[in-house]
Amino acid sequence: MRSPPEPRSPLLAALPGGRVQHAARLIGDGPAVTTLCRKRGTPTSDGDGLPYCASCRNRPNPISQQSHL
Incomplete structure (x- = not known):
């Protein structure tokens, strides 16, 4: 069984x-x-304690969120 990819x-x-x-x-x-x-x-x-970057929030994580079967 393949382990899931890391983000x-x-x-x-x-x-x-x-x-x-x-x-x-x-x-x-x-x-x-x-x-x-x-x-x-x-x-x-x-x-820690800093607000999250708005530009990072607006960009999707570049790894597919679909399952690879």
């Missing part, structure tokens, strides 16, 4: 100088990330 943007991250948290994924082996709203950088934290 392509599974992390929450705050970028340097940012005021919001983003949905992000690692670039290669990290530590740099790219966000759903197409920002890049090395996260300073996971963004």
